[in-house]
Amino acid sequence: MLFHVTMTVRLPHDMPAAEADALKAREKALAQELQRAGTWRHLWRVAGRYANVSIFDVADNAALHDTLMKLPLFPYMDVEVQPLCRHPSSVHEDDR
Amino acid sequence: MLFHVTMTVRLPHDMPAAEADALKAREKALAQELQRAGTWRHLWRVAGRYANVSIFDVADNAALHDTLMKLPLFPYMDVEVQPLCRHPSSVHEDDR
Amino acid sequence: MLFHVTMTVRLPHDMPAAEADALKAREKALAQELQRAGTWRHLWRVAGRYANVSIFDVADNAALHDTLMKLPLFPYMDVEVQPLCRHPSSVHEDDR
Amino acid sequence: MLFHVTMTVRLPHDMPAAEADALKAREKALAQELQRAGTWRHLWRVAGRYANVSIFDVADNAALHDTLMKLPLFPYMDVEVQPLCRHPSSVHEDDR
Amino acid sequence: MLFHVTMTVRLPHDMPAAEADALKAREKALAQELQRAGTWRHLWRVAGRYANVSIFDVADNAALHDTLMKLPLFPYMDVEVQPLCRHPSSVHEDDR
Amino acid sequence: MLFHVTMTVRLPHDMPAAEADALKAREKALAQELQRAGTWRHLWRVAGRYANVSIFDVADNAALHDTLMKLPLFPYMDVEVQPLCRHPSSVHEDDR
Amino acid sequence: MLFHVTMTVRLPHDMPAAEADALKAREKALAQELQRAGTWRHLWRVAGRYANVSIFDVADNAALHDTLMKLPLFPYMDVEVQPLCRHPSSVHEDDR
Amino acid sequence: MLFHVTMTVRLPHDMPAAEADALKAREKALAQELQRAGTWRHLWRVAGRYANVSIFDVADNAALHDTLMKLPLFPYMDVEVQPLCRHPSSVHEDDR
Amino acid sequence: MLFHVTMTVRLPHDMPAAEADALKAREKALAQELQRAGTWRHLWRVAGRYANVSIFDVADNAALHDTLMKLPLFPYMDVEVQPLCRHPSSVHEDDR
Amino acid sequence: MLFHVTMTVRLPHDMPAAEADALKAREKALAQELQRAGTWRHLWRVAGRYANVSIFDVADNAALHDTLMKLPLFPYMDVEVQPLCRHPSSVHEDDR
Numbered sequence: 001m002l003f004h005v006t007m008t009v010r011l012p013h014d015m016p017a018a019e020a021d022a023l024k025a026r027e028k029a030l031a032q033e034l035q036r037a038g039t040w041r042h043l044w045r046v047a048g049r050y051a052n053v054s055i056f057d058v059a060d061n062a063a064l065h066d067t068l069m070k071l072p073l074f075p076y077m078d079v080e081v082q083p084l085c086r087h088p089s090s091v092h093e094d095d096r
Numbered sequence: 097m098l099f100h101v102t103m104t105v106r107l108p109h110d111m112p113a114a115e116a117d118a119l120k121a122r123e124k125a126l127a128q129e130l131q132r133a134g135t136w137r138h139l140w141r142v143a144g145r146y147a148n149v150s151i152f153d154v155a156d157n158a159a160l161h162d163t164l165m166k167l168p169l170f171p172y173m174d175v176e177v178q179p180l181c182r183h184p185s186s187v188h189e190d191d192r
Numbered sequence: 193m194l195f196h197v198t199m200t201v202r203l204p205h206d207m208p209a210a211e212a213d214a215l216k217a218r219e220k221a222l223a224q225e226l227q228r229a230g231t232w233r234h235l236w237r238v239a240g241r242y243a244n245v246s247i248f249d250v251a252d253n254a255a256l257h258d259t260l261m262k263l264p265l266f267p268y269m270d271v272e273v274q275p276l277c278r279h280p281s282s283v284h285e286d287d288r
Numbered sequence: 289m290l291f292h293v294t295m296t297v298r299l300p301h302d303m304p305a306a307e308a309d310a311l312k313a314r315e316k317a318l319a320q321e322l323q324r325a326g327t328w329r330h331l332w333r334v335a336g337r338y339a340n341v342s343i344f345d346v347a348d349n350a351a352l353h354d355t356l357m358k359l360p361l362f363p364y365m366d367v368e369v370q371p372l373c374r375h376p377s378s379v380h381e382d383d384r
Numbered sequence: 385m386l387f388h389v390t391m392t393v394r395l396p397h398d399m400p401a402a403e404a405d406a407l408k409a410r411e412k413a414l415a416q417e418l419q420r421a422g423t424w425r426h427l428w429r430v431a432g433r434y435a436n437v438s439i440f441d442v443a444d445n446a447a448l449h450d451t452l453m454k455l456p457l458f459p460y461m462d463v464e465v466q467p468l469c470r471h472p473s474s475v476h477e478d479d480r
Numbered sequence: 481m482l483f484h485v486t487m488t489v490r491l492p493h494d495m496p497a498a499e500a501d502a503l504k505a506r507e508k509a510l511a512q513e514l515q516r517a518g519t520w521r522h523l524w525r526v527a528g529r530y531a532n533v534s535i536f537d538v539a540d541n542a543a544l545h546d547t548l549m550k551l552p553l554f555p556y557m558d559v560e561v562q563p564l565c566r567h568p569s570s571v572h573e574d575d576r
Numbered sequence: 577m578l579f580h581v582t583m584t585v586r587l588p589h590d591m592p593a594a595e596a597d598a599l600k601a602r603e604k605a606l607a608q609e610l611q612r613a614g615t616w617r618h619l620w621r622v623a624g625r626y627a628n629v630s631i632f633d634v635a636d637n638a639a640l641h642d643t644l645m646k647l648p649l650f651p652y653m654d655v656e657v658q659p660l661c662r663h664p665s666s667v668h669e670d671d672r
Numbered sequence: 673m674l675f676h677v678t679m680t681v682r683l684p685h686d687m688p689a690a691e692a693d694a695l696k697a698r699e700k701a702l703a704q705e706l707q708r709a710g711t712w713r714h715l716w717r718v719a720g721r722y723a724n725v726s727i728f729d730v731a732d733n734a735a736l737h738d739t740l741m742k743l744p745l746f747p748y749m750d751v752e753v754q755p756l757c758r759h760p761s762s763v764h765e766d767d768r
Numbered sequence: 769m770l771f772h773v774t775m776t777v778r779l780p781h782d783m784p785a786a787e788a789d790a791l792k793a794r795e796k797a798l799a800q801e802l803q804r805a806g807t808w809r810h811l812w813r814v815a816g817r818y819a820n821v822s823i824f825d826v827a828d829n830a831a832l833h834d835t836l837m838k839l840p841l842f843p844y845m846d847v848e849v850q851p852l853c854r855h856p857s858s859v860h861e862d863d864r
Numbered sequence: 865m866l867f868h869v870t871m872t873v874r875l876p877h878d879m880p881a882a883e884a885d886a887l888k889a890r891e892k893a894l895a896q897e898l899q900r901a902g903t904w905r906h907l908w909r910v911a912g913r914y915a916n917v918s919i920f921d922v923a924d925n926a927a928l929h930d931t932l933m934k935l936p937l938f939p940y941m942d943v944e945v946q947p948l949c950r951h952p953s954s955v956h957e958d959d960r
Contacts, residue, residue: 001252002140003275004149005336012301013876013939031185042138042151042188044098044180047925048869048932048945052183053100055138060193060252061335062277068336075301081336083195083275084140085254087148089127092138097924099947101720108685109204109267143253144197144260144273156865156924157719158949164720171685177720179867179947181926194332196341205396205459223377234330234343234380236290236372239445240389240452240465244375245292247330276332279340281319284330289444291467293528300493348385348444349527350469356528363493369528371387371467373446386524388533397588397651415569426522426535426572428482428564431637432581432644432657436567437484439522468524471532473511476522481636483659485816492781540577540636541815542661548816555781561816563579563659565638578812580821589684589747607857618810618823618860620770620852623733624677624740624753628855629772631810660812663820665799668810673828674908675851676917703953714906714919714956716866716948724951725868727906732769732828734853755771755851756908757830759916761895764906773912780877829911836912843877849912 001057002041002084003064007077008051026072039067055084097153098137098180099160103173104147122168135163151180193249194233194276195256199269200243218264231259247276289345290329290372291352295365296339314360327355343372385441386425386468387448391461392435410456423451439468481537482521482564483544487557488531506552519547535564577633578617578660579640583653584627602648615643631660673729674713674756675736679749680723698744711739727756769825770809770852771832775845776819794840807835823852865921866905866948867928871941872915890936903931919948 011020034040042055058064064081068074107116130136138151154160160177164170203212226232234247250256256273260266299308322328330343346352352369356362395404418424426439442448448465452458491500514520522535538544544561548554587596610616618631634640640657644650683692706712714727730736736753740746779788802808810823826832832849836842875884898904906919922928928945932938 003253003336004140004142011939013879015301028185032187035185035187043183043186044100044151045183045929046100047179047181047929048867048943053178053180055140060277061195061275064275065277065333065335075299079336081275082149083143083253083256083273084149085143085252085257087139087141089124089131090139091128091131099720099925107267109207111685141257143257144195144271156949157867157947160947161717161719161949171683175720177947179925179928179945181924181929196332196334203459205399220377224379227377227379235375235378236292236343237375237449238292239371239373239449240387240463245370245372247332274341275335276341277335279331279333281316281323282331283320283323291445291528303493348469349387349467352467353469353525353527363491367528369467371445371448371465373444373449388524388526395651397591412569416571419569419571427567427570428484428535429567429641430484431563431565431641432579432655437562437564439524466533467527468533469527471523471525473508473515474523475512475515483637483816495781540661541579541659544659545661545813545815555779559816561659563637563640563657565636565641580812580814587747589687604857608859611857611859619855619858620772620823621737621855622772623737623851623853624675624751629850629852631812658821659815660821661815663811663813665796665803666811667800667803675829676908676910700953704955707953707955715951715954716868716919717951718868719947719949725946725948727908732853733771733851736851737853753851754917755829755832755849755911756917757828757833757911759907759909761892761899762907763896763899771912783877833909833911843875847912 001060003056003058004082004084005054005056005064005068006046006051006080007054007073008049009073009077010050011073011076023072030071034067097156099152099154100178100180101150101152101160101164102142102147102176103150103169104145105169105173106146107169107172119168126167130163193252195248195250196274196276197246197248197256197260198238198243198272199246199265200241201265201269202242203265203268215264222263226259289348291344291346292370292372293342293344293352293356294334294339294368295342295361296337297361297365298338299361299364311360318359322355385444387440387442388466388468389438389440389448389452390430390435390464391438391457392433393457393461394434395457395460407456414455418451481540483536483538484562484564485534485536485544485548486526486531486560487534487553488529489553489557490530491553491556503552510551514547577636579632579634580658580660581630581632581640581644582622582627582656583630583649584625585649585653586626587649587652599648606647610643673732675728675730676754676756677726677728677736677740678718678723678752679726679745680721681745681749682722683745683748695744702743706739769828771824771826772850772852773822773824773832773836774814774819774848775822775841776817777841777845778818779841779844791840798839802835865924867920867922868946868948869918869920869928869932870910870915870944871918871937872913873937873941874914875937875940887936894935898931 031040031043035043038057040054041057044053045051046053056064056067058067068079071077127136127139131139134153136150137153140149141147142149152160152163154163164175167173203215223232223235227235230249232246233249236245237243238245248256248259250259260271263269299311319328319331323331326345328342329345332341333339334341344352344355346355356367359365395407415424415427419427422441424438425441428437429435430437440448440451442451452463455461491503511520511523515523518537520534521537524533525531526533536544536547538547548559551557607616607619611619614633616630617633620629621627622629632640632643634643644655647653683695703712703715707715710729712726713729716725717723718725728736728739730739740751743749799808799811803811806825808822809825812821813819814821824832824835826835836847839845895904895907899907902921904918905921908917909915910917920928920931922931932943935941
C-alpha cells in the first residue's frame, strides 16, 4: 500500500555540529536500508528546502507509523501523510 | 527534471453529466499518452479526494507548464508545483 | 485498517428540496448498509455543523477511496483523511 | 456525552530522556485507567505523527476539561476539541 | 452546560429581498423564543460584520445541535462551536 | 461597551513552578477584582485548552487595553479582541 | 474612539454595470458625507486591490456597526475591525 | 520604484470563450505596451498555474494602482503587492 | 507616499527587564522624532495587543525600509507593509 | 531556467553580534559572486522585512538546490520556491 509522506526537518540551531552530523549519518543509513528493502519506494529532495517528498510501500498504517518513528530525525520533523491508491488513469500495473 | 504536482479537481455542480464525462475521457486519454511517453512518470489518487499527486519528468519549467495547460481539466484544477531533485540519501540513480 | 475521515457537506443553496432529500435518503441508506457491514465503524455528527467524523475499517487505501467515492453526497463534500493505527497506550485489542 | 479530541504532542528537544520517559509512563498509566473506566472511549495513533485522535465519554464540558488537564503531557500538547452527537444515519444505539 | 458559538451569515447575493426578510423575521422570532427560554443565554453582534457571538445553555451536545439546526439561517451560516466550562477564577456561581 | 476577548496562555516550559504559581495567583486576584467591579463581565474556560473567552464591559478601547495590559499573564498570552454591540434580536436590555 | 477597518470589496461578476455604478455612486456619496462629519476620519486605497483601509472615529461599537451596515457596498464586503487607542509613544494629542 | 506583484487569474467557468479570448487579447496588448514603456519591467508565468509574478517600475503607489486597475483581467484577479527596494548585497546599480 | 505598516512586537521572555526598558525607551525617542518630522504620520496602539498600526509618509520604498530597519525593536517585530494611495472617495487633499 | 525564490531570515536573538556579522559578510560575498556569474539574476529587498525576493537562473532543480544550500544564512531561512517560465505576453526574449 502506498503513502505520500512530506518531511520537513528543523534541527535546533544550537545543536552541536558533530551531533547533527551523526544524526544525519544514522538517518541516511536507515533510509538507504529501507529503500533497498522496497519500503521507502521514492525519496526526493524538495529543491530549496530541508524537506523531502517520499512514497512508502508498506503493509498498512501501523507499518508506516513504526517505520517513520524509527527515523533518527523523526523528533525534528513536521510530517504530513496522505494515503494513495491507484489512479483510474494510471498505466502502471504496480502503482496500487 | 522532476516536478511534484498536486492537482485538486472541482467541477461545477451544474455541469451536465455528459459534458463532464467527455472532459474526463479526454483527460484520461492525454494522461495515459503522457505516461507512456515518460513525461507523466507517476500518477496516484489521493484516497478520499478528487485529487492526485503526480511526478512529472520534463526538460524544464516551460515544458511542465505547457504540459499541464493542455490538460482538459486544467481550468477546473487547483495546482501546486514543487521542483524536486535527487536526495543525497537516495539509492536510485535516475531520481535526478 | 482504520481511517479517520472528516466530511463537511455543502449542498448548493439553489438545489431543489426534493432533489436534496432524495440525495440524503440514498446517502443514509448506503451509510447504514456500510455500518452494518462493519466498514463504517463509527459515524458521529459534529455538533453545530453539517459535518461528521467517521472511522472506517477497510482493507487498504483503495478500498477506502472506492467506499467514499460511492457516497451520493461525495461531490458536495470536503473530505479529510488521516490514517490511524493502534496507540501504544490503548487497552483495546481491536483498535489496530 | 461524546467529545472528539485531537492531541498533538511537542516535547522540548532539550528535555532529558529520563524525564520524558517518566512523563510518558505516567501518561500511559492514566490513559489506560481512563479507558478502563469508559471515560476515554477510543484512543488511536495518527500514523506518522506524535499525535492521537480520541473520543471521550464524559458527563459534560467541565468533566472533559478536568480530565484533559490532569494528563501529564497536557502542558506539551496542542489540543482541539469538537463536541459530537448522534448522527441521524447512525445504526448504533449508544453513539449518543 | 455552556457552549460558545460564532455564527457568520452569508446570504446569496441573488436571493430576493422579500425571501431574505422573511427568513430573517423567522430567525429573529426563534432567537427571541430561545432567549426567553434561557437556552440562548447571550447574543451579541460582532461590530462591523454580519456575524454574532452567542452563549448557549443546553443539556448536552445533541441539544445544542438540534437547536442550531432549527435556525432558519442555519444553511447560510459558517458555525464554530467551543465547549465552555467554569473558569477557576470566575466569581460567578452559575457560569458552570 | 462590550468586547469579546479570547486569551490563550503559553507559559515557557522552563519557568520554575513557584514563579508560575505566583503569576497565576496574582492573575486570579486581579481577575476576580475586575469581575466584582463589573469590568470583566464574563470569564469562561475553553474546555480542553489553557485559554478563556471573556466579555469585558469598559468605557472605551483605551480602557480595554489598559485593563488587559495590567494582567500578570499578559506577556504570555495570544489575545484576540472583537468589539461587540447589541444584536437586533437580543431580548436583553443591557447587552448594549 | 478610533477603529481600524479593512474593507475588501467583491462585486459579483454578473452584476450589470449600471447597477454596479449606481451602487458605487451611492457608496461614494455616503463615504464623503461621513468624512465631512469626521466619522470616517481616514480613507485610503490599498494599492493594487479593490480594498481600503479606514479609520473611523465613533462614539462606540454600536455606532461603528450602524455606520458600516449602512454602506451600500456592505453586503459585498469582507470587513475586519480592530479597536485602536492612543499609543504611549504618540506625539498627537487627539489620536486617542 | 519597484513593486513585486503576484496576479492569480480566475475567470468564471461560464464566461463564453469568445468573451474570454477578447479579454485576454486586450490584456496582452496593454501588458506589452506597458513592458515597452518600462513600467512593467518583468513578467513571468508561474509554471503550472494561471498566475504571473511581475515587477513594476512606477513613480509611486498611486501610479501602481492606476496601472493595475486598467488591466482588463483585473476584476478576475487576486493581487498581492510587495514594495521592493535595493538589497544591500545587490551588484546591480538600477535595482533601486 | 503613504504606507500602512502593522508591527507586532514579541520580546523574548528571558530578556532582562532593564534591557527591555532601555530598548523601549530608545524606540519611543526615535518614534517621536520621526512623528515630529512627519515621516511617522500616524501611530495607534491595537487595543489588547503589543502591536501598533502606523501610517508612514516617505519618499519611496527604500526610505520606508531604512526607517523601519533603524527601529530598536525591529529585530523583535513581525512587520506587514501595504502601499496606500488616495481613495477616489476621499475628501482629503493630502491623503495622496 | 528561472526560479522565483522568497527568503525570510530569522536569526536567533541570542546569536552574538560578531557571529551574525561574520555570517552576513560571507552571505554577501557569495551573493555578489553568484550575481556576477548570472546565477542570481535579481535580488531585491522586501521593504520593511528581513526578507528578499530573488530570481535565479540555473540549469535545473538540482543546481538551484545546491546553490541555495551553500548560502551561509540558509539554516536561518524560510525559503519558498516557484518555477517560472516565459509568459506568453512577455516582450523580452530572454525571460525564458
